[in-house]
Amino acid sequence: MYAKGQAVIQLMEELAPKAYAVPDDKIGLQIGTLQKDIRKVLVALDVTEEVVAEAIREQADLIIAHHAVIYRPLPHIQTDTPAGRLYEKLIKHDIAVYIAHTNLDTADGGINDMMAEAIGLTDTEPLDEVHTDKLKKLVVFVPVDYADKVRQAMFDAGAGWIGDYSHCSFNIEGSGTFMPREGTEPFIGKQGKLETAKEIRIETIVPQSVERRVVQAMLKAHPYEEVAYDLYLLDLKTRTFGLGRAGKLPKPLTLAELCEQVKQAFDVPMLRVVGDPDQMMRKAAVLGGSGSRYMKHAMFKGADVLITGDIDYHTAHDALAAGIALIDPGHNVEKIMKQGVAEYLQRKLAERKWATAVVPSELNTEPFRFV
Template sequence: MYAKGQAVIQLMEELAPKSYAVENDKIGLQLGTLQKEIRNVLIALDVTDEVVEEALRVDANLIIAHHAIIFRPLPHLQTDTPAGRLYEKLIKHDIAVYISHTNLDVADGGINDMMAEAIGLKVTEPLDEVHTDKLKKLVVFVPVDHADKVRAAMFDAGAGAIGKYSHCSFNIEGVGTFKPGEGTDPYIGRQGQLEQAQEIRIETIVPQSAERRVVQAMLKAHPYEEVAYDLYALDLKTRTFGLGRAGKLEAPVTLAELCERVKQAYEVPMVRMVGDPQRVIRKVAVLGGSGGRYVRNAIFAGADVLITGDIDYHTAHDALAAGIALIDPGHNVEKIMKQGVADYLQRKLDDRKWKTRAIASQTDTEPFRFV
């Protein structure tokens, strides 16, 4: 059985919730429909004509990409323009396009974590905070013999974390009353008769980003036809998420040595470097894409070097004056997300025994050539 488009995107949004995106970012479904079975999903950095041709070759009817194909409202949809031809081709072949951009940058296990891990950074922190997950309290009433099952389902879906503690809950046993009405199929009792049941009141903490997933898991594990539960908003915050990462290397290296590591880890033929090649590097900041405006954030984080793309001339001079080194491997290093997201989605699809395959695009969308 193939996964429906909405189910594939739900898995994607477990990794990169839309709420993590910066304001006005162009994310989500940009073209096509998710109301269909997905045979193959192609994971791409950009959606170009070559990527669409690849989707046709691998029989993918959904593309999940990092960079948007629609940046602003369209004044027209003329199919004799480059963009118009691309949209026409996607529509003709019923290929949907879903975008996960800054939410994938920010997410745990997203692009910036992939970049940090690839060069060996340890214990990272965000460079620029953009989202703080709010907390809610979930209370549900469960028959005693199902309490363990329902608790486990909620914990597995992301509930119950307080700081570095997991599986946190509070439980009180009591008596629940109810009268099943006409047309009901009660787990306990009979229609028309007032019933009493020994129940456990389970209270746990749920981050807002996991609320839908936790509630769905709870309802699925609960034996009752109609489940009594409450969600309370709390004046508490949990983890803060942000763009970029800063962390320490396991062992110091020179700036020149780090450049070689970056080329190998990010599969680029060359990098631009700002700073003394023999400078000793201990703490590194990384930010996928275009991160020149985050030099001050990297300095504030105590980084010796910032690795990011699209560094301009004046930013390079400012960094030299401020005493921080720069490594620019180009914007396209975000291609690291293709295999990372494909692997993540395939694991999730396999867990649910769906036939849908997640495929990392092999198309090179780097517009620059080095001569």
Template sequence: MYAKGQTVIGLMEELAPKSYAVEGDRIGLQIGTLQKDIRKVLVALDVTEEVADEAIREGADLIIAHHAIIYRPLPHIQTDTPAGRLYEKLIKHDIAVYIAHTNLDVADGGINDMMAEAIGMTVTEPLDEVHTDKLKKLVVFVPADHAEKVRQAMFDAGAGGIGKYSHCSFNIEGTGTFKPGEGTDPFIGKTGKLEEVKEVRVETIVPQSVERKVVQAMLKTHPYEEVAYDLYALDLKTRTFGLGRAGKLPKPVTLAELCEQVKQAFDVPMLRVVGDPDRVIRKAAVLGGSGSRYVKHAMFAGADVLITGDIDYHTAHDALAAGIALIDPGHNVEKIMKQGVAEYLQRKLAERKWATAVVASRIHTEPFRFV
């Protein structure tokens, strides 16, 4: 059986929740509908006409891309223009397009983590805070002999984390009372009769980003027809999520050696570099996309080099004067997300026994040629 579009996107948003996106970013469904079966998903960096043709050949019903296909308001859709022709082709072939942009940059396991991992960075931290996950307390009343099962379901869904500790909860035994009314089908007791049941009050911590998932897991596992539970907002914060990553390299290398590693890791034939090739690099920063505005962030993080795209002339001069090295392998290195996202989605779909296939686009969308 094939997964519905909403199911696929639900899994995608477990990796990259919409709430992680920078304000005003163009993310989410941009073309088509998710109210249909998805036989195949194509994961792409950009949605060009060549990528649309690839989706048609592959029999894909959904494209998940990083860069928006509609970024600015459309004054019109004229099918004799390049953009209009692309939209027409996608709509005629019933191919939906969903965008995960800065939310995928920010997410754990997203583009910046993929880039950091590709060059062996360890113990990474965000360069620029974008989102701080707020905490809530979930309290649920469970029959004593079902408490462990409900607790475990909530933990598996992401509840119970405090710092580096997991499976955190507080449990109080007590007596629950209820009288099933007319038309009920109680798990315990009989209609019209007051019941007293040994119950456990289970309290645990829930990050807001997984609140819905945790509550659904609790309700699905709980034996009662009507579940008594409370959610409290807390004046506490948990992990901070942000753009870019800074971290140590496995061993010190020269800037020249790191350039060769970057070319191999990101499959680029050439790159631009600012700094002394013999300089020793111990700590690096990476940022997918255009990173000119984040040089100071990399310096503040103690990085010896920032690896990012679209460095402009004046930023390069400023970095040289400030003493931080730059490596610019181009904006297109974000293509690393294609295989990473495809593997993630295929694994998650397979775990749930869906027949939907996921493939990474093979179209090279780098607009520049090196001559």
């Protein structure tokens, strides 16, 4: 049995919720429909004509990409232009395109975490805050014999965290009343008769980013036909999510040694460097994509070096003057997301017994050639 498109995207948005994107970012479904079975997903960095041809060869029904295929407003779709030809192929072959951009940059386990892990950074923190999760209190009334099952289902879905403490809840035993009406199939009681049942009032904390998942898990585990529950928005904040990562290197390295490690970790033939090759690096910052304007953020976090793409001339001079090193392996290092996202989705789909396959694009969409 294949997963529906909406089910695949729900799993994707568990990794990279839309709320984590910067304002006005072009994310989400851009072409096609998700109201269909998905036999195969192709994960790509960019959506080029070559990538679309690969999707057609692979018989993929969905492309999940990092960079938007529609970035600027479209005055027209003319099929004799490069963009129009691309959209025509996607529509003719019924291939949907879904974009996860800055929400995937920001997310736990997203691109910046993948980059940080690739060079071994520890004790990481975001460079620039984008989203702070709000907290809600979930209250649900459960028959006594099912309290443990419902409580555990909510915890497994992400509820009950207060700082570094998990499985946090408060429980009160009491009596619930209800009268099943005509057309109901009550778990307890009979139609037309007032019923009193011993129940547990379970209270727990839910980050807004996982609210939907927690509520669905709670409803699935609950035995009642109609579940009585409440959600309260709290004037409290939990974890902060942001772009980039700063952290400690596994051991001090010279800038030259770190450059060699970066080339190997991100599979790039060469890179641009600003700084003294013999300078010792102890703390590094990484940011996928164009990171010139995040140099000061890296300095504020105490980084000795910022590893990012698209460093401009004037930022390079500013870095020399400020004493922070820069390593520019190119924007295309975000290709690290292809394997990471494909493995994540395939694992999640397999857990649900869906036959949908997920493959990373094998194409190199780096537009620059080194000569």
